[in-house]
Amino acid sequence: MEDVPAGPGNSPSVGRIALPERARSPWWELGRRLLLALGILVGTVLLVYLDREGYRDTGDATAEDPFGTISLVAAIYYTTVTLSTTGYGDISPVSDGARLINAFIITPARIGFLVLLIGTTLEVLAARGRELFRIARWRKNMGHHVVVIGYGTKGRSAVDTLVNNGLDRDHVVVVDPSPVALADAHADQLAVVSGDATRRGVLQRAGVAGADQVIITTGRDDSNVLAALTVRQLNPDAWIVASVSEQENAPLMRQSGADSVITSSDAVGRLLGLSTLSPTLGTVMEDLLTYGEGLEVAERELLVNEVGMPPQSLPDQVIAVVRDDKVYRYFDPVVTLLARGDRLIVVRPAKELPWAPRPGTHNEDRADQD
Secondary structure (H helix, E strand, O other), X not given: OOOOOOOOOOOOOOOEEEOOOOOOOHHHHXXXXXXXXXXXXXXXXXXXXXXXXXXXXXXHOOOOOOOOOOOHHHHHHHHHHXXXXXXXXXXXXOOHHHHXXXXXXXXXXXXXXXXXXXXXXXXXXXXXXXXXXXXXXXXXXXXXXXXXXXXXXXXXXXXHHHHHOOOOHHHEEEEOOOHHHHHHHHHOOOEEEEOOOOOHHHHHHOOHHHOOEEEEOOOOHHHHHHHHHHXXXXXXXXXXXXXXXOHHHHHHHHHOOOOEEEEHHHHHHHHHHHHHHOHHHHHHHHHHHOOOOOEEEEEEEOEHHHOOOOHHHOOOEEEEEEEOOEEEEOOOHHHOOOOOOOEEEEEEEOOOEOOEOOOOOOOOOEOOOO
């Protein structure tokens, strides 16, 4: 599925919050049960009218018609007062056949009719109450989360990477106007705010003001720029990662407030070119971008026993060092020896190995801890 644009051309809702784990709308259930109740009512009316010779209407009895002939209107009247358990008694079954039908068909229909109406009312009220409670609890607990704007191919891949690296799905909120994206996100157990991400109200409902990171990955660069501007206005401190289709739009995206900009078309084009020039190199690059298999690129803290060592001497293949929020290549003279507070960008096996330590997995002490 291609990424769904969130631009002005769409007709999004007004920022409705939709949480996962709800199979059907309670209003859909209400409509379905009302139709079932109407079916019971119509069926019972036909049953009484077809067997009208077995009923006596004392209310319409006259000298010419002492038994009161049952008309269609009388059948409807008798059915409604019977199924609602009102039972005025002016129309009553007198033949054995009519009494048997009342005992074995109309009485169960009456019970089913009441169960449908009363049960539906209680269920709708309870479901609506549960939904309001869940949304209120979600709002209360939401904070320091990740907002993903656009849940197409790139958005889903970004969420998969975050979840596979330990982020709880409860801390991810998707913003997308597409019903398809809503269904996909709910299938992935994610909360969704339906609407256009360029609107402040929609982003406010997604809790952008309290988010730590925002990923912007709609299918249109202009929508991404507008969304980045709006996010930055609502949250000056959020880390914004945005994708653009064309390289020429990357500077504009950075000016709009994005901290990191990924040019999807150029990245794919470079990978295609590398695979053409060297199929082996293309395979390795694809391996680095695939989570959980072969090699992976990761960022980790420096361990205590690694302080003062050259980057090349570590078990992990260090390709860059982050020092004072600046990135240095491993061969840069500034990072000849590793120092406390450094963070490492490494290439290592995707599976945990004793000689490729991940901080905390083998009770190691990190260099940034006292």
